[in-house]
Amino acid sequence: MDTHYIKRQTANYAALTISVLSAAFGIFFLFWILKDVFVFGFKAINIDFFTELPAPPGMEGGGLANAILGTLMITVLATAIGVPAGIMAGTYLSEYGRKSRMASVVRFTSDILVSAPSIVIGVFVYALLVKPLGGFSAIAGAVALAIIMLPVVVRTSEEMLKLVPDATREAALALGAPHWKVTIHVVYRGAIRGIVTGVMLAVARVSGETAPLLFTSFNNAFWNFDMTEPTATLTVTIFNYAMGPYDDWHQKAWGAALLITVVVLLVNMISRIIVRGKA
């Protein structure tokens, strides 16, 4: 066999081996991170973790019940602001704007906003809501998360609405139904599965955000049910506890990390199954 041929074969095998190793590298780190989060997280999870307030600094015990509630409150409010706005904007793109100049500018802007640094969104909301109104609040945190959610929902709902064939719209229009009724009763109904999936992913993504909450919802060591007050969240608690000096804090941070990771992974897997079921 001539050396040229052997050289080409060797290069081929070398390149293919490297690409297999690359995939292995990614999966290795996924499992390494998940393993540690589960192993260390489980040690911190008990009934108190879900029901008790944080213990005073340096003391053992207590839980993160207030932060769990805070994360829920802020995420729910952010969803209530971001999702309807995002779906309406997505509706504009797929039902009205389509190829217009306005629509392409909106697409471009949302694609940039999707990847905009979340900490800058935090700074923006601080300047917009926290500084003028004189204090950190759960509302400011929710607005920051809603801004992060908005472009994600805009783009996924547009993609999902576009999957509904135009013939379906035309059939309903031909029966004399007004355009808005067609959109709500026919197009939304056809795309509901995809939109719900997109919304779930967006909610999962913002529930793990930390940077935009650091200077909007800030933190709180106690129960807080008032949306205009500083509110503890799981992610900001992880940041403060992990950076702190106490072992008990570190353990609580692992527990919070486990809780968030499990929720995010479950949502991702469920949405994958929903999407696959559709295809």
Place this chain on the structure above:
Amino acid sequence: MDSKRYDSARIGDAVFKGTAWFFAASVIALMALIFAVLLKESWLSINAFGLGFIWTSTWDPVAMQFGALPSIYGTIVSSAIAIVIAVPISIGIAIFLTEMAPKRLKGPIGAAIELLASIPSIIYGMWGLFIFAPFLSEHVEPFLIDYLGFIPLFTGAPLGIGMLPAGFILAIMIIPFISSVSRDIFQMVPPMLKESGYGVGATKWEVIRKIVLPYTRSGVIGAVILGLGRALGETMAVTFLIGNAQEIHASLLEPATSISATLANEFTEAVEDLYLSSLVELGLILFVITFVVLGLAKLLISRFSYQGGKF
């Protein structure tokens, strides 16, 4: 049709279309508002330090002297490290997923890589601080210092935190973005082109290197820049691992800082107006950098994606 019903349908249409238009326009307005508010809030600092803010390396909250250079330097260097590590691996993964993996493995492995993207940044940061940094300082960095210490990049103490660890974690975080966009782009290569390559006896690697990669070049560059945009703005993981020192060192093992880490650490401590304003200006600089980078990525990728009807 009676005219009353017709009118109500028309009003309904106008209201619905108007609402949809309003929220679509609000996306653009939001972007403009972010720029305007950041600019207004950083005005104090822009007036005080002028353009010199960008290349001054003093960051001294006590003396009220602020320069962004250490932060900008850290943001750029840590992202550059991330890109250097992530690009070959991501392209390797994309090649594996499109050209090599058996059909049964494609789905699960692709999904696993994408799950890396769904893990929140704070988890990467915390894991990096508690697990990865000790690992690096015990097993990797002493080795780098012993054998590569003659290069100024690898001098110093094996702390486990600093520019290199931050860049490495960033690399893991952006691999799923670059690899999934590259995979989608590789799948757009017409099978006819690849088959003609195989037809003249090319090996798999030759088809990839001489047909797939040249055909998708601008898209892959776009994917890389998209990853870069992500890395530039990433906050929590970097804040945990970069060491938070307002200094510039040649060595990648020394603690440093980045724009996002400076903001995360100092924003709530800034009481004085000028301090706060300087921090907002840092945020503005980061926003402008990522805007330009992401805009560029979008233009390069758009050739390979659906553009509202036409290709």
